[in-house]
Amino acid sequence: MSIAEQYDASSDAKDARLNIDGESADLPIRKGTLGPDVVDVTSLYRQTNNFTFDPGFTSTASCESKITFIDGDEGVLLYRGYPIDQLAETGKFLETCYLLLYGELPTKAQFDDFSTRIAYHTMVHEQMSQFFTGFRRDAHPMAVMVGVVGALSAFYHDSTDIRDPEQREMASIRMLAKMPTIAAMAYKYSIGQPFIYPQNHLDYSANFLNMCFAVPCEPYKVDPVLSRAMDRIFILHADHEQNASTSTVRLAGSSGANPFACISAGIACLWGPAHGGANEAALTMLQRIGTVDRIPEFIARAKDKNDPFRLMGFGHRVYKNYDPRAKIMQKTCHEVLEAVGHGDDPTLKVALELEHIALNDDYFIEKKLYPNIDFYSGITLRALGFPTEMFTVLFAIARTVGWIAQWKEMIEDPYQRIGRPRQLYTGPTERSYIPMDERG
Numbered sequence: 001m002s003i004a005e006q007y008d009a010s011s012d013a014k015d016a017r018l019n020i021d022g023e024s025a026d027l028p029i030r031k032g033t034l035g036p037d038v039v040d041v042t043s044l045y046r047q048t049n050n051f052t053f054d055p056g057f058t059s060t061a062s063c064e065s066k067i068t069f070i071d072g073d074e075g076v077l078l079y080r081g082y083p084i085d086q087l088a089e090t091g092k093f094l095e096t097c098y099l100l101l102y103g104e105l106p107t108k109a110q111f112d113d114f115s116t117r118i119a120y121h122t123m124v125h126e127q128m129s130q131f132f133t134g135f136r137r138d139a140h141p142m143a144v145m146v147g148v149v150g151a152l153s154a155f156y157h158d159s160t161d162i163r164d165p166e167q168r169e170m171a172s173i174r175m176l177a178k179m180p181t182i183a184a185m186a187y188k189y190s191i192g193q194p195f196i197y198p199q200n201h202l203d204y205s206a207n208f209l210n211m212c213f214a215v216p217c218e219p220y221k222v223d224p225v226l227s228r229a230m231d232r233i234f235i236l237h238a239d240h241e242q243n244a245s246t247s248t249v250r251l252a253g254s255s256g257a258n259p260f261a262c263i264s265a266g267i268a269c270l271w272g273p274a275h276g277g278a279n280e281a282a283l284t285m286l287q288r289i290g291t292v293d294r295i296p297e298f299i300a301r302a303k304d305k306n307d308p309f310r311l312m313g314f315g316h317r318v319y320k321n322y323d324p325r326a327k328i329m330q331k332t333c334h335e336v337l338e339a340v341g342h343g344d345d346p347t348l349k350v351a352l353e354l355e356h357i358a359l360n361d362d363y364f365i366e367k368k369l370y371p372n373i374d375f376y377s378g379i380t381l382r383a384l385g386f387p388t389e390m391f392t393v394l395f396a397i398a399r400t401v402g403w404i405a406q407w408k409e410m411i412e413d414p415y416q417r418i419g420r421p422r423q424l425y426t427g428p429t430e431r432s433y434i435p436m437d438e439r440g
């Protein structure tokens, strides 16, 4: 039964009536389990010869989903119904991956099996290491990620047929397993150190930190406080409804493109400073502010309509309250800074004072601009030992499970069709070609 048929069969179905030039169209109103109802405009064009118009999708639901729910006014984030703070407080990232992919928290046996399957796919084809030598050492690691992740489709032909559920499952496992390895390789390549192979006895986050910070010439022990913090940071960034990069993955996947290519498209979109690039931009901004006494100058610039400067790490399309992830991120930030002995980090002092001032400033209150997850993540990731350019790469590692879960949900919807938006055309009406020698 299609989504429309399911709703039409329900007893509480009701319609919205739209009147245009004396014509009317009845548009079904559909209810979800949480959040706003939707007006189903699928038949609008057929009934009225009109399109809807909503650039930026501020009022448009692009799909039905059962994975993640955000209540922006209340600052609530649920993964398959579980509050983010409960998952981040005590759960493991791979546990959240299982939940997002399969819809339920795993039993111990399911978790162990899933963890083992992931561990056994963390290596990449040895030839893939040759891709890196084609990049300059100072290439932005997100450029490397877009290229190397997309190239996975050239190696794993047995998991690119999206119509085969077994190949979809294998591609999902491979993508989750190999992202940290490729990310660590991008980091090692940028600092001129040899690649470190994954170790099956380490858990997901410890394995990633080991691949980034171990060197072949001496033993390396991953600090459990730091790997716990890394795991929690991955949980916080795992999924977030139909954000820009997830919508990119869904649109790419709707054409039947293979999952590796779709994830590469998601990485490219995440790179933007308005989206996943904001953690890198937020730390750079905090460093530019430098000291607490310069905060008013930057607050004034953020409020100045003629100044393109914005407070990076503030504001959100959906959250008009405090981003629940930012609260947990702030707590994790303090834990990591204490663990590495940077409890008096001057950048943190600027961040705390900037947050305090902004949260009490009428402009930010009126526009409901609160710190988002990117505000504290930059300070934390730098304290973990990562350079600023790696911050969005870490976001991409975490978000891969969200992208894959949303891609699977779309592919497995029997009524899924290629995404093909229409437009409001305001260009020239038809006119005739004028030969070059007759043009003025």
Ligand code: SDX
Pocket: 237, 239, 240, 242, 243, 244, 273, 274, 275, 276, 278, 302, 303, 309, 310, 311, 312, 313, 314, 315, 316, 317, 318, 367, 369, 372, 373, 374
């Ligand atoms: C992420 O979608 C997701 O879920 C994303 C994400 C995820 O997990 O996938 O949560 C991750 O991308 C978080 C957001 C990271 N980006 C930043 O921190 C960059 C700084 N923030 C802004 O660029 C902005 O707030 C956005 C892009 C996040 C949201 O933009 P919107 O919803 O389009 O809001 P807007 O640009 O229309 O702003 C509304 C008003 C404007 O003023 P007016 O034109 O109404 O007078 O608020 C102002 C903006 O000028 N404003 C800011 C501001 N953000 C918005 N003013 C100063 N500083 C800011 N950061």
